[in-house]
Amino acid sequence: MSILVTGGAGYIGSHTVTELLDMGHKIITLDNLQKGHKKAVLGGKLVNVDLLDTKKLDTVFKENKIDSVIHFAADSLVGESVQNPSKYFRNNIIAGINLLETMLKYDVKKIIFSSSAATYGEPDRIPIREDNNTSPTNPYGETKLMFENILKWYDNAYGLRYVSLRYFNAAGAHSSGKIGEDHNPESHLIPIVLQAALGQRPHVEVYGTDYETKDGTCVRDYIHITDLAMAHILGLKRLDENGKSVIYNLGNGEGFSVKEIIKVVEDVTGKKINVKHGPRRAGDPAVLIASSEKIKRELKWKPRFHEIHTIIETAWKWHKNNPSGFGD
Numbered sequence: 001m002s003i004l005v006t007g008g009a010g011y012i013g014s015h016t017v018t019e020l021l022d023m024g025h026k027i028i029t030l031d032n033l034q035k036g037h038k039k040a041v042l043g044g045k046l047v048n049v050d051l052l053d054t055k056k057l058d059t060v061f062k063e064n065k066i067d068s069v070i071h072f073a074a075d076s077l078v079g080e081s082v083q084n085p086s087k088y089f090r091n092n093i094i095a096g097i098n099l100l101e102t103m104l105k106y107d108v109k110k111i112i113f114s115s116s117a118a119t120y121g122e123p124d125r126i127p128i129r130e131d132n133n134t135s136p137t138n139p140y141g142e143t144k145l146m147f148e149n150i151l152k153w154y155d156n157a158y159g160l161r162y163v164s165l166r167y168f169n170a171a172g173a174h175s176s177g178k179i180g181e182d183h184n185p186e187s188h189l190i191p192i193v194l195q196a197a198l199g200q201r202p203h204v205e206v207y208g209t210d211y212e213t214k215d216g217t218c219v220r221d222y223i224h225i226t227d228l229a230m231a232h233i234l235g236l237k238r239l240d241e242n243g244k245s246v247i248y249n250l251g252n253g254e255g256f257s258v259k260e261i262i263k264v265v266e267d268v269t270g271k272k273i274n275v276k277h278g279p280r281r282a283g284d285p286a287v288l289i290a291s292s293e294k295i296k297r298e299l300k301w302k303p304r305f306h307e308i309h310t311i312i313e314t315a316w317k318w319h320k321n322n323p324s325g326f327g328d
Contacts, residue, residue: 002026002065003236004108006051006099007072009036011181012114012170016070016229018042018179023233028064030057031073037326040179051095054102061106068110068239069103070232071096074143077187078118078283081140092143097150104158110239111151112232113164115247117288119145120166127291130166130247137283148247155245163235163243168221168251168290170228172311173318180318181225182325190222190312193262194319197271204273206258208280211287217258219287221251224305224314234299246298251290252306261308268312 003020007013008029013036020027027044030051038046045064049056051073074092075081081088103111118141119134136142144166154160171190173180181191195201209216231250238246256264262273295301305311 001236001240002028002067003070004028004030004060004064004066004068005070005072006030007036007074007114009033009038009041009046010072011183012167012225012228013070013072014040014042014179015174015225016072016232017044018174019226019229019233028060028066030060035183037182037328039326039328040182042178051098052090054098057098057102058105061102061108066106066108068112068236069099069108070112070114070236071099072114074114076116076140078138078140081138081143082283085139088139088143092140093146093150096147100150100154100160104160109158109160110236111160111162112235112239113147113151113162115148115164115166116141116144117166117168117249117251117290119148122285123288126287127253127289128249129291130249130294151245161239161243162245163238164247165231165235166247166249167228168223168249168288170225171222172224172226172305172314174226175314177317177321180315180322182322184325189220189258189261190265190315191319193265193273194269194316196273197265197269197316198319198323200323202274203276204262205276205278207278207284209277210280213257213286215257215259218284219255219257219289221253221255221289222308222311223251224303224311227303227305231295231299231301234295234301238299248295248299249290249292250295251292252303253290253292254306255287255289256308261312264308264312265316268309268316
Protein backbone atom coordinates (compact mmCIF):
# COMPACT_ATOMS: atom_id res chain seq x y z
CA MET A 1 0.00 0.00 0.00
CA SER A 2 1.20 3.53 -0.78
CA ILE A 3 0.61 5.84 2.20
CA LEU A 4 1.19 9.58 2.55
CA VAL A 5 2.19 10.53 6.09
CA THR A 6 1.99 14.27 6.83
CA GLY A 7 4.18 15.41 9.71
CA GLY A 8 6.00 12.11 9.36
CA ALA A 9 9.35 13.51 10.52
CA GLY A 10 7.89 14.38 13.92
CA TYR A 11 7.82 12.29 17.08
CA ILE A 12 4.64 10.24 16.56
CA GLY A 13 4.81 10.42 12.76
CA SER A 14 8.35 9.02 12.53
CA HIS A 15 7.53 6.06 14.77
CA THR A 16 4.45 5.30 12.67
CA VAL A 17 6.48 5.56 9.46
CA THR A 18 9.01 3.10 10.92
CA GLU A 19 6.31 0.53 11.72
CA LEU A 20 4.75 0.93 8.26
CA LEU A 21 8.11 0.48 6.55
CA ASP A 22 8.74 -2.67 8.59
CA MET A 23 5.46 -4.02 7.21
CA GLY A 24 6.56 -3.39 3.64
CA HIS A 25 4.36 -0.41 2.80
CA LYS A 26 5.48 2.32 0.38
CA ILE A 27 5.69 5.56 2.35
CA ILE A 28 5.78 9.19 1.22
CA THR A 29 6.62 11.35 4.22
CA LEU A 30 5.53 14.98 3.89
CA ASP A 31 6.98 17.44 6.41
CA ASN A 32 7.96 21.11 6.35
CA LEU A 33 10.79 20.23 8.79
CA GLN A 34 10.10 23.22 11.04
CA LYS A 35 9.84 20.83 13.98
CA GLY A 36 10.47 17.44 12.39
CA HIS A 37 13.87 15.82 11.81
CA LYS A 38 15.23 14.31 8.59
CA LYS A 39 17.18 11.73 10.60
CA ALA A 40 13.95 10.49 12.19
CA VAL A 41 12.68 9.23 8.83
CA LEU A 42 14.31 5.82 8.41
CA GLY A 43 13.17 5.06 4.87
CA GLY A 44 10.75 5.76 2.05
CA LYS A 45 10.50 9.13 0.32
CA LEU A 46 10.72 12.40 2.28
CA VAL A 47 9.39 15.59 0.68
CA ASN A 48 9.77 19.02 2.25
CA VAL A 49 6.33 20.56 1.70
CA ASP A 50 4.08 22.75 3.80
CA LEU A 51 0.36 21.98 3.57
CA LEU A 52 -0.32 25.68 3.10
CA ASP A 53 1.51 25.47 -0.24
CA THR A 54 -1.28 24.05 -2.40
CA LYS A 55 0.80 23.94 -5.60
CA LYS A 56 3.54 21.79 -4.07
CA LEU A 57 0.94 19.66 -2.32
CA ASP A 58 -0.80 19.04 -5.62
CA THR A 59 2.53 17.99 -7.16
CA VAL A 60 3.06 15.40 -4.42
CA PHE A 61 -0.29 13.77 -5.23
CA LYS A 62 0.27 14.06 -8.98
CA GLU A 63 3.71 12.40 -8.84
CA ASN A 64 2.83 9.63 -6.37
CA LYS A 65 0.12 7.01 -6.38
CA ILE A 66 -1.42 7.45 -2.93
CA ASP A 67 -3.91 4.99 -1.45
CA SER A 68 -4.48 6.59 1.94
CA VAL A 69 -3.26 9.37 4.24
CA ILE A 70 -2.16 9.55 7.87
CA HIS A 71 -2.36 13.18 8.99
CA PHE A 72 -0.06 14.22 11.87
CA ALA A 73 1.05 17.66 10.66
CA ALA A 74 -0.08 20.30 13.18
CA ASP A 75 1.04 22.82 15.76
CA SER A 76 0.51 21.35 19.21
CA LEU A 77 1.65 23.63 22.04
CA VAL A 78 -1.29 24.48 24.27
CA GLY A 79 0.22 27.66 25.74
CA GLU A 80 1.27 28.98 22.35
CA SER A 81 -2.21 28.31 20.98
CA VAL A 82 -3.70 30.59 23.65
CA GLN A 83 -1.21 33.35 22.86
CA ASN A 84 -1.35 32.96 19.07
CA PRO A 85 -4.63 31.32 18.03
CA SER A 86 -4.41 32.57 14.44
CA LYS A 87 -1.33 30.38 13.87
CA TYR A 88 -3.25 27.32 15.08
CA PHE A 89 -6.34 27.93 12.99
CA ARG A 90 -4.15 28.57 9.95
CA ASN A 91 -1.85 25.55 10.35
CA ASN A 92 -4.31 23.06 11.84
CA ILE A 93 -7.51 23.97 9.98
CA ILE A 94 -6.73 25.79 6.73
CA ALA A 95 -3.76 23.53 5.97
CA GLY A 96 -5.86 20.49 6.85
CA ILE A 97 -8.63 21.56 4.46
CA ASN A 98 -5.99 22.00 1.74
CA LEU A 99 -5.04 18.37 2.32
CA LEU A 100 -8.64 17.15 2.16
CA GLU A 101 -9.36 19.09 -1.03
CA THR A 102 -6.26 17.65 -2.71
CA MET A 103 -7.22 14.15 -1.56
CA LEU A 104 -10.62 14.54 -3.17
CA LYS A 105 -9.09 15.88 -6.39
CA TYR A 106 -7.03 12.69 -6.70
CA ASP A 107 -9.79 10.39 -5.41
CA VAL A 108 -8.01 9.47 -2.15
CA LYS A 109 -10.78 8.84 0.38
CA LYS A 110 -9.16 7.25 3.44
CA ILE A 111 -7.50 9.25 6.21
CA ILE A 112 -6.27 8.56 9.75
CA PHE A 113 -6.37 11.78 11.78
CA SER A 114 -4.09 12.56 14.70
CA SER A 115 -6.50 14.10 17.20
CA SER A 116 -6.10 14.74 20.93
CA ALA A 117 -7.55 14.32 24.39
CA ALA A 118 -7.54 18.14 24.38
CA THR A 119 -10.88 17.88 22.55
CA TYR A 120 -12.51 17.00 25.89
CA GLY A 121 -11.27 19.95 27.93
CA GLU A 122 -12.09 19.50 31.62
CA PRO A 123 -13.57 15.97 31.64
CA ASP A 124 -17.03 15.41 33.09
CA ARG A 125 -16.16 11.84 34.10
CA ILE A 126 -13.12 9.56 34.49
CA PRO A 127 -12.09 7.41 32.71
CA ILE A 128 -12.83 9.45 29.61
CA ARG A 129 -14.88 7.69 26.95
CA GLU A 130 -15.49 8.79 23.38
CA ASP A 131 -19.01 9.93 24.30
CA ASN A 132 -17.77 12.34 27.00
CA ASN A 133 -18.67 15.98 26.49
CA THR A 134 -16.22 17.83 24.24
CA SER A 135 -15.50 21.37 25.40
CA PRO A 136 -11.88 22.36 24.66
CA THR A 137 -10.22 24.85 27.00
CA ASN A 138 -7.66 26.13 24.48
CA PRO A 139 -7.38 26.86 20.73
CA TYR A 140 -5.22 23.77 20.14
CA GLY A 141 -7.98 21.47 21.39
CA GLU A 142 -10.54 23.55 19.52
CA THR A 143 -8.71 23.02 16.22
CA LYS A 144 -8.59 19.26 16.76
CA LEU A 145 -12.31 19.08 17.53
CA MET A 146 -13.12 21.41 14.64
CA PHE A 147 -11.18 19.25 12.19
CA GLU A 148 -13.00 16.14 13.44
CA ASN A 149 -16.25 17.90 12.62
CA ILE A 150 -14.91 18.88 9.20
CA LEU A 151 -14.08 15.23 8.56
CA LYS A 152 -17.60 14.21 9.55
CA TRP A 153 -19.14 16.55 6.99
CA TYR A 154 -16.63 15.59 4.27
CA ASP A 155 -17.58 11.97 4.85
CA ASN A 156 -21.26 12.89 4.65
CA ALA A 157 -20.85 14.90 1.42
CA TYR A 158 -17.97 13.19 -0.40
CA GLY A 159 -17.58 9.73 1.14
CA LEU A 160 -14.15 10.55 2.56
CA ARG A 161 -13.84 8.01 5.39
CA TYR A 162 -11.70 8.59 8.47
CA VAL A 163 -10.49 7.19 11.76
CA SER A 164 -9.80 9.90 14.32
CA LEU A 165 -7.49 8.93 17.20
CA ARG A 166 -7.70 11.01 20.37
CA TYR A 167 -4.32 10.54 22.05
CA PHE A 168 -3.53 10.98 25.66
CA ASN A 169 0.18 11.33 26.60
CA ALA A 170 2.54 9.76 24.05
CA ALA A 171 5.80 8.67 25.66
CA GLY A 172 8.84 6.45 25.24
CA ALA A 173 10.99 5.68 22.21
CA HIS A 174 11.47 2.95 19.61
CA SER A 175 12.88 -0.22 21.20
CA SER A 176 15.80 -0.16 18.73
CA GLY A 177 16.93 3.18 20.16
CA LYS A 178 17.22 4.60 16.62
CA ILE A 179 14.51 7.23 17.03
CA GLY A 180 12.93 8.98 19.99
CA GLU A 181 11.47 12.24 21.26
CA ASP A 182 13.24 15.47 20.32
CA HIS A 183 11.24 18.69 20.67
CA ASN A 184 12.50 22.25 20.86
CA PRO A 185 11.25 23.60 23.14
CA GLU A 186 10.46 20.45 25.09
CA SER A 187 7.07 20.58 26.81
CA HIS A 188 6.43 16.93 27.73
CA LEU A 189 7.02 15.76 31.28
CA ILE A 190 8.99 12.55 30.77
CA PRO A 191 11.70 13.99 28.47
CA ILE A 192 11.93 17.06 30.70
CA VAL A 193 12.64 14.87 33.75
CA LEU A 194 15.11 12.78 31.72
CA GLN A 195 16.91 15.96 30.66
CA ALA A 196 17.23 16.81 34.35
CA ALA A 197 18.68 13.32 34.95
CA LEU A 198 21.26 14.04 32.22
CA GLY A 199 22.19 17.34 33.87
CA GLN A 200 20.73 19.36 31.00
CA ARG A 201 18.26 21.06 33.34
CA PRO A 202 18.99 22.28 36.87
CA HIS A 203 15.59 21.12 38.13
CA VAL A 204 12.08 20.04 37.18
CA GLU A 205 9.26 22.50 37.79
CA VAL A 206 6.11 20.92 39.22
CA TYR A 207 3.12 23.12 38.44
CA GLY A 208 0.63 22.77 41.27
CA THR A 209 0.72 20.49 44.30
CA ASP A 210 -2.79 21.15 45.60
CA TYR A 211 -4.92 19.22 43.10
CA GLU A 212 -7.49 16.75 44.39
CA THR A 213 -5.33 13.76 43.51
CA LYS A 214 -3.45 11.14 45.53
CA ASP A 215 -0.39 13.36 46.02
CA GLY A 216 -1.65 16.78 44.95
CA THR A 217 -0.06 16.75 41.47
CA CYS A 218 -1.72 16.25 38.08
CA VAL A 219 -2.44 12.71 36.93
CA ARG A 220 -2.00 11.68 33.29
CA ASP A 221 -2.36 8.56 31.14
CA TYR A 222 0.85 7.61 29.29
CA ILE A 223 0.88 5.46 26.14
CA HIS A 224 4.01 4.09 24.49
CA ILE A 225 4.79 5.60 21.12
CA THR A 226 4.95 2.23 19.34
CA ASP A 227 1.55 1.20 20.69
CA LEU A 228 0.26 4.52 19.41
CA ALA A 229 1.79 3.89 15.99
CA MET A 230 0.21 0.43 15.78
CA ALA A 231 -3.24 1.92 16.41
CA HIS A 232 -2.86 4.00 13.23
CA ILE A 233 -2.07 0.87 11.25
CA LEU A 234 -5.13 -0.91 12.67
CA GLY A 235 -7.17 2.16 11.72
CA LEU A 236 -5.93 1.88 8.13
CA LYS A 237 -6.90 -1.79 8.11
CA ARG A 238 -10.41 -0.85 9.20
CA LEU A 239 -10.76 1.63 6.35
CA ASP A 240 -9.28 -0.82 3.83
CA GLU A 241 -11.98 -3.29 4.88
CA ASN A 242 -14.62 -0.62 4.17
CA GLY A 243 -15.23 0.18 7.81
CA LYS A 244 -17.24 3.27 8.68
CA SER A 245 -15.69 6.47 9.99
CA VAL A 246 -15.07 6.38 13.73
CA ILE A 247 -13.39 8.13 16.68
CA TYR A 248 -11.23 6.25 19.21
CA ASN A 249 -9.44 7.18 22.41
CA LEU A 250 -5.86 5.98 22.84
CA GLY A 251 -4.38 5.55 26.29
CA ASN A 252 -3.40 2.90 28.80
CA GLY A 253 -6.36 3.42 31.11
CA GLU A 254 -4.04 4.03 34.07
CA GLY A 255 -2.95 7.36 35.50
CA PHE A 256 0.34 8.44 37.02
CA SER A 257 0.95 11.68 38.90
CA VAL A 258 3.80 14.08 38.19
CA LYS A 259 5.50 13.00 41.41
CA GLU A 260 5.13 9.32 40.47
CA ILE A 261 6.73 9.92 37.07
CA ILE A 262 9.68 11.69 38.71
CA LYS A 263 10.10 8.75 41.11
CA VAL A 264 10.06 6.20 38.26
CA VAL A 265 12.67 8.25 36.37
CA GLU A 266 14.85 8.25 39.48
CA ASP A 267 14.47 4.45 39.72
CA VAL A 268 15.26 3.89 36.03
CA THR A 269 18.20 6.31 35.77
CA GLY A 270 19.64 6.02 39.26
CA LYS A 271 19.75 9.84 39.37
CA LYS A 272 18.23 12.12 41.99
CA ILE A 273 15.98 14.75 40.39
CA ASN A 274 15.96 18.26 41.81
CA VAL A 275 12.34 19.47 42.02
CA LYS A 276 10.90 22.96 42.44
CA HIS A 277 7.24 23.62 43.09
CA GLY A 278 5.36 26.33 41.25
CA PRO A 279 1.75 27.49 40.92
CA ARG A 280 -0.81 25.70 38.81
CA ARG A 281 -0.87 26.40 35.09
CA ALA A 282 -4.13 27.74 33.72
CA GLY A 283 -6.18 25.09 31.94
CA ASP A 284 -4.44 22.02 33.41
CA PRO A 285 -7.12 19.44 34.36
CA ALA A 286 -6.38 17.50 37.56
CA VAL A 287 -6.88 14.05 36.04
CA LEU A 288 -6.90 12.77 32.44
CA ILE A 289 -7.28 9.01 32.07
CA ALA A 290 -8.59 7.31 28.95
CA SER A 291 -10.97 4.49 28.41
CA SER A 292 -9.60 2.67 25.34
CA GLU A 293 -12.11 -0.17 25.55
CA LYS A 294 -13.73 0.81 22.24
CA ILE A 295 -10.58 0.46 20.11
CA LYS A 296 -9.59 -2.71 21.98
CA ARG A 297 -12.99 -4.20 21.28
CA GLU A 298 -13.44 -3.08 17.68
CA LEU A 299 -9.88 -3.16 16.29
CA LYS A 300 -8.34 -5.69 18.71
CA TRP A 301 -5.71 -3.12 19.68
CA LYS A 302 -3.63 -4.21 22.65
CA PRO A 303 -0.80 -2.15 24.18
CA ARG A 304 2.46 -4.09 24.36
CA PHE A 305 4.40 -1.54 26.40
CA HIS A 306 1.89 -0.78 29.15
CA GLU A 307 4.24 -0.74 32.17
CA ILE A 308 5.34 2.80 33.02
CA HIS A 309 8.85 1.57 33.92
CA THR A 310 9.18 0.01 30.45
CA ILE A 311 7.95 3.18 28.74
CA ILE A 312 10.47 5.31 30.63
CA GLU A 313 13.29 2.79 30.09
CA THR A 314 12.88 3.08 26.31
CA ALA A 315 12.86 6.87 26.57
CA TRP A 316 15.97 6.84 28.78
CA LYS A 317 17.82 4.61 26.30
CA TRP A 318 17.17 7.18 23.55
CA HIS A 319 18.01 10.28 25.59
CA LYS A 320 21.14 8.77 27.15
CA ASN A 321 22.51 7.74 23.75
CA ASN A 322 21.31 10.93 21.99
CA PRO A 323 21.75 13.75 24.53
CA SER A 324 21.57 16.32 21.72
CA GLY A 325 18.57 14.65 20.08
CA PHE A 326 18.91 14.25 16.32
CA GLY A 327 21.51 17.01 16.26
CA ASP A 328 19.99 18.95 13.37
